[in-house]
Amino acid sequence: MENTEQRLSRLRGGGDPEAHNARTIAAMTRNPGCVRRAIMDAAGVDKPAVAAAVGHPTSIGRLSDFAVSRGISFETRVKSEGCAELLRLLREQLGLPVPQAHYEDLGSTGKGETVSGRYLRSKAMLDTAEQGTGTLFDHPLLRLSISGVWAYLEPDLVAFQLGEKFYVIEIKSFPVIDGVADASKVAASVTQSAVYVLALQSLLSEAGRDPGLVSHEVILVCPKDFSNQATATLVDVRKPLAALRRQLSRMDNIAALLHLLPANVTFDPELPAMELAQALTQASARYSPECLAACEMGSFCRAEAKGSTAILGRTVREDLGGVDAVSTALELATGRLQPTKDLLQAAHVLRLAQRMRTEALAR
């Protein structure tokens, strides 16, 4: 009898699972209802390779060189001279006491250092950090178990201790103009920070300390207005944190989802395109247009969902509850199809829309 681990390995076509990072873990919470995504993520399937094999190559997760260098240069600026600029921000905006100015570089020392060695060093350093002896920890290495496999996370940030709490600091290069930043970018950063908060909590509990020491607020550091000067904001991450926990526990119970798949199905990118596409359709997807920006399979799922109301977005799908196909919706709107009792409300909305459209075109 095959166990879950073996089944997952067979699903990805053998070999090592794809390593997760904070971005991919954060992306998992975007569409929790999608079985296809949950299974592929849990198995660590090489999704970009699968998407390319079925004729939908993708560039998700690949950042532009300019964006990367801008991000790095802003981060370097904020962290230069022992995080001088960051200390100023924390003192001015969060009331960090002056004696707390410690800085520990937990970043990679280059050749010869293993990931687990770095993790142990970060763990030892954060474990012994008591008030007054540790303030800023640069590039600590954290880890999170994703369906039994350790995903190592290197926050491009610093975890620091203010008062009795550890805060996660996320340095991002998108600007905050007149106190307002791009909502989607903030949301993405907050979810990503929630991954770090969860990993930091897991590190502390592994070290036998109270995971509640990690604050549920993260500090977001961004450029202010159109300048290179930084500004810091406290953001609550309880909501994405809860979503993340739910999704990760769902992945831990992946065995239940695997039963939904026929035993012979695999998502090996080496399979012939037709066979692979056939296998993918065995796992039900829950496509919405947001998937295109968050999941490598988005393009494939859109092609698959062609003709269904899901392709028009979540709001339309919910408004037309029970009407799955666009053609049915059109027939209901034009009165060619008489609605059944459960579709009366949707049909009413559709007819109203059709009447308004006709009136608008007649003018």
Next chain:
Amino acid sequence: MQLRAATPSGTMDLDLRRGSFTVTLNAICWKCSPLPASGFSSGEPAKPKTGEYWKRVGVWYGAGVSSMDDLERTISGLRKQIRQSVASNDHATLAELRVKLRQAEKQWDEALDELAPAAPATMSLLPLREQVHQALTVLTVAAAPKLIAAVHEAFFAGAMAGGQLTHLRRDEERSFRSAPHARPYYLCSAVTADRLTPVRGLLAVSTWPLERRVIGSLSPRVDFLTAAIRVAEHVLRPGAAGPHALQLLRRFAASIPGAWADADEVSPDMVMRAARAELDVHDHSDRVQRRAAAARASKQLDESQQLFGAAPLGVARQAGERR
């Protein structure tokens, strides 16, 4: 073409296009402009007598400024006359006045060009390691290439690209290992207090005591404040408060509480006071940690490791396995 040579005792500027040169020996400034036709090629130019130079400079600058004042008065007078001629429909005088105005404006432009300071020289004739040594001597603490370049640009001749310093430390280490102590100083690493390995991206000078080169958890802040004090002291020296120097000081002041009252003006005294006040808070604990780490390093590390740091554990283990 402009050249600048910088030495610890002063700087020398050559402007081949204008045929002038300036020697600044710390406090003494000797300028000759323009050179006699034969002066440049046939040897020493005639040095003006003591005191005469300042008179000449005064006359030169004074003449420039006063002639510009006169020109501006002439120009506004001419404009007034032109306006009157237009009003009285006197076309013959108008044409003449316009020519005069154009001439006066041309002269004003030329006078302005002469007044404008020559563009700063962009290269130093010293070797790179000497330049880095100069900047580190000003700071007295281990510093990152970017800060070293900024200090050099602020107080010495010309810009230095931080990227040039990437291989410097490795070259110095190689040189030390092949012939120890052959040079009066080496540019070496700062060493981490906990593991005694080299700190990423910091350069120090081998002649400094080990205690100063060890970096503990508070040391980055202590070194930042010390560097701020040193830069402020340097800015106070006569002639050192150039735009780059003030910009550098402003950068430091922005991150020290109480160092910056006015948004535009930065006062070196205020920066020093504020930095010293914060330094008093951290200094003791930092000193204790550094002293302990330095004592451990001098016991456990050999001479070259004390300068360039111990090998990281992983590398040491691999080397042991190879043996």
